[in-house]
Every structure is written in C-alpha cells, then in structure tokens.
Amino acid sequence: MPEAYGFTAYGGPETQRFLDLPKPVPGPDELLVEVRAAGVNPVDWKVRAGMHRAFLHLDLPAVLGREVAGVVEQLGDRVDGFAIGDPVFGTSARGCGGYSRFALLTADQAALKPATVSFTDAAVLPVAAGTAYDGVGQLTLTGGERLLILGIGGGVGVAAAQLARDTGVSVVGTAAAAKREFVESLGATAIDYDSPDFGAQLEKALPNGVDAVFDLVGGDALHGVSAVISPGCRILTVAEPETAARFGARPLSRRGSTRTLTELARRVADGRLDPQVRGVFRFEEAKAALREVEAGHPWGKVVLDMRGGL
Structure with a gap:
C-alpha cells in the first residue's frame, strides 16, 4: 500500500498522520503519477483546518497537497498529449492528494517537465x-x-x-x-x-x-x-x-492551464524564473515541512522530496 500523509479530521496539526491508502485510480481526464516531489503551501494547512470546506468537499481521511511533479504511471481514457513514463507536473486532481507516493493530476492542469528543470523546482510552479x-x-x-x-x-x-x-x-x-x-x-x-x-x-x-x-x-x-x-x-x-x-x-481569477504551466517551465529552464526553492524535506518530514509553512516560513518555497523511503 503506498504511503500518504494527510489528516483524519478537520482541525489542527494533531489531526495529521501517515496513511495507508489504496493506489488512486485515474478518472477519464486524469493522470496517475508516481510522485517525485510535492509542493507545500499555505492552502494545505487551510484545507486541513476546514477553511475551504464550503467549496472543497473531501471524504476523510484525506491526503494533503495541491501540486506535484513525477512520472506518469497510468492514463485516463480521455487523456491525450501524455504517455506512460513522461515526467510531468501539475495540480492535484479533486482538490488535494499530493503528499503521496502516487497522486492524480487533472490532465488540463498538468504539463510535461523539461529535462533541465528539476522535479523539486517543477513541483512548486502550479500554485504560486x-x-x-x-x-x-x-x-x-x-x-x-x-x-x-x-x-x-x-x-x-x-x-x-x-x-x-x-x-x-x-x-x-x-x-x-x-x-x-x-x-x-x-x-x-x-x-x-x-x-x-x-x-x-x-x-x-x-x-x-x-x-x-x-x-x-x-x-x-x-x-x-x-x-x-x-x-x-x-x-x-x-x-x-x-x-x-x-x-x-x-x-484574481485562476486558470492553471497546461499552456500556463508549460510557459512557466520554459522560463525556469532558460533562467528567467527562479522558483526560489529554499526548503527541501524528506517525505518522512512532512509534518515539519507543513509546520514551517503554517508558521509563516520566511524564505522561498518548501518541497517534499518523495524519493527517500520511510
């Protein structure tokens, strides 16, 4: 069973824990991705705290995380433009799910990762x-x-x-x-x-x-x-x-389209955009990573490196 990190009830950090959950199954317009890196954002703890319950309906326990980078494991029936084995990045499908060995991405909010862009840099592009x-x-x-x-x-x-x-x-x-x-x-x-x-x-x-x-x-x-x-x-x-x-x-209205993500990755690849990744935590340090963000970390983006093992 793939490991994931999430929360079992709405509330404070005490509701967070590692979870054993089945590998997600992609819907028709989704990609199943083996996650290499997951971005850690203020929206993650706000979801856990219940601040988004009015418009984001989750079945608990739920996995945290809104953005990931990884390698395509499986394609939904209606997905075009991606192939199994492609390095990709994008926004977690269904509102969250990024702090996991495997995660779902919405195809129209995902993009191919250039070879010259690291997984940790790509993982912080979709949200901020x-x-x-x-x-x-x-x-x-x-x-x-x-x-x-x-x-x-x-x-x-x-x-x-x-x-x-x-x-x-x-x-x-x-x-x-x-x-x-x-x-x-x-x-x-x-x-x-x-x-x-x-x-x-x-x-x-x-x-x-x-x-x-x-x-x-x-x-x-x-x-x-x-x-x-x-x-x-x-x-x-x-x-x-x-x-x-x-x-x-x-x-402010968000689009988060494949076109937007592709352009951002191009700018990172040619040096025009620095994602400012300043904190990289191992997956087993997910609690500490989110605690730093929730406390208002002072510099740059925080990422979970999923390549290490628990």
Missing part, C-alpha cells in the same frame, strides 16, 4: 507561480509601467515580481524589513509595511503613482496605499468584494 502568471497577465502590463505588489515577499509575489520585471515593468512591493535584500535581489524596490514612515517611503518610490496594483494581502491593504493609486489604475485583489468595489478592483 501559476497564480502569479495569471495575475500578471490579467493586469496587461507593458514596458515602462509601474506595478505595486502588496505582499511581494510571499510565493505569489516573488514569482509575480520576476514575471513583471521581464516585461520591462518597474516593480515596487511591500514586505517585511527582513525581506528587503531578498526582494531587491528580484529587481524590485522593497518598502517595509511596518515602518512608521511607510507612507513617505511609498510616495518617494512612486512619486507619479502606479499603473497597476496586485494586492495579495487583502483586508485593509489597499486603503494603506490609496495615496499612490493613480486614476485609471488597474487593480487585482484578494480582498473581499466590498473593498474591491470601493477601489474599482477585479478579483
């Missing part, structure tokens, strides 16, 4: 980098424009900064003071959101306002930067609808 790619695309940025990213130091913000930078956009982002050097290494200007002179720093960095805002923080974050929001500014936000409407912002 995929969200960043969709968001930057929706903002229709052009060279010479100014983009403000609220929450630039997180996984989505880090990828968005790199993607926007490569279009010739001037990127400014809000982040903790400890992340200043890291953010500036991405080619962006960092502003400490906890600084007492935050407003002055913001206006100094953006004396002519901004052309676009990518709000990854939500809450009152848009209110705090309203002084630099120019007329006609395009805004994407994760804030609640009332705040979004007040600023004329649009909600």
Whole structure:
C-alpha cells in the first residue's frame, strides 16, 4: 500500500498522520503519477483546518497537497498529449492528494517537465507561480509601467515580481524589513509595511503613482496605499468584494492551464524564473515541512522530496 500523509479530521496539526491508502485510480481526464516531489503551501494547512470546506468537499481521511511533479504511471481514457513514463507536473486532481507516493493530476492542469528543470523546482510552479502568471497577465502590463505588489515577499509575489520585471515593468512591493535584500535581489524596490514612515517611503518610490496594483494581502491593504493609486489604475485583489468595489478592483481569477504551466517551465529552464526553492524535506518530514509553512516560513518555497523511503 503506498504511503500518504494527510489528516483524519478537520482541525489542527494533531489531526495529521501517515496513511495507508489504496493506489488512486485515474478518472477519464486524469493522470496517475508516481510522485517525485510535492509542493507545500499555505492552502494545505487551510484545507486541513476546514477553511475551504464550503467549496472543497473531501471524504476523510484525506491526503494533503495541491501540486506535484513525477512520472506518469497510468492514463485516463480521455487523456491525450501524455504517455506512460513522461515526467510531468501539475495540480492535484479533486482538490488535494499530493503528499503521496502516487497522486492524480487533472490532465488540463498538468504539463510535461523539461529535462533541465528539476522535479523539486517543477513541483512548486502550479500554485504560486501559476497564480502569479495569471495575475500578471490579467493586469496587461507593458514596458515602462509601474506595478505595486502588496505582499511581494510571499510565493505569489516573488514569482509575480520576476514575471513583471521581464516585461520591462518597474516593480515596487511591500514586505517585511527582513525581506528587503531578498526582494531587491528580484529587481524590485522593497518598502517595509511596518515602518512608521511607510507612507513617505511609498510616495518617494512612486512619486507619479502606479499603473497597476496586485494586492495579495487583502483586508485593509489597499486603503494603506490609496495615496499612490493613480486614476485609471488597474487593480487585482484578494480582498473581499466590498473593498474591491470601493477601489474599482477585479478579483484574481485562476486558470492553471497546461499552456500556463508549460510557459512557466520554459522560463525556469532558460533562467528567467527562479522558483526560489529554499526548503527541501524528506517525505518522512512532512509534518515539519507543513509546520514551517503554517508558521509563516520566511524564505522561498518548501518541497517534499518523495524519493527517500520511510
């Protein structure tokens, strides 16, 4: 029986454990993958905590994990473009299931992994980098424009900064003071959101306002930067609808298509996009990996390396 790591009830980390479950069977539009690496994301502990129960219905016990990279083991009846033995990466089918020796991917949210991209790098692309790619695309940025990213130091913000930078956009982002050097290494200007002179720093960095805002923080974050929001500014936000409407912002929508994943992998392969994998844990360390993410780990992406044995 393949090993998996998941949770037996909604709640805190005490509900997590290793599970012996049957090997999944792919549906018509799914791939069964022998997992080599699985991304660890904040959404994973939020699923366990029950924060997504309204729209993600799971039978418990459930396996954690939204993104994987591995090798195709079996194909669903309607799957085209993939073959058994292909190295692939993508989004876990049915909402979760990535922390496992074998996992299911939805075919239209999976892509072939280039040989020059590692499994650990590929495994962290679908969620954060995929969200960043969709968001930057929706903002229709052009060279010479100014983009403000609220929450630039997180996984989505880090990828968005790199993607926007490569279009010739001037990127400014809000982040903790400890992340200043890291953010500036991405080619962006960092502003400490906890600084007492935050407003002055913001206006100094953006004396002519901004052309676009990518709000990854939500809450009152848009209110705090309203002084630099120019007329006609395009805004994407994760804030609640009332705040979004007040600023004329649009909600961020995800696609996560094969085309998006293929483009992200191409950018990693040619060096334009660094997935910023900073923490690689063995599968038996799944609890520690998720604990680091749930606590708000400070740097880069966290991955489970599934090649080691329990």
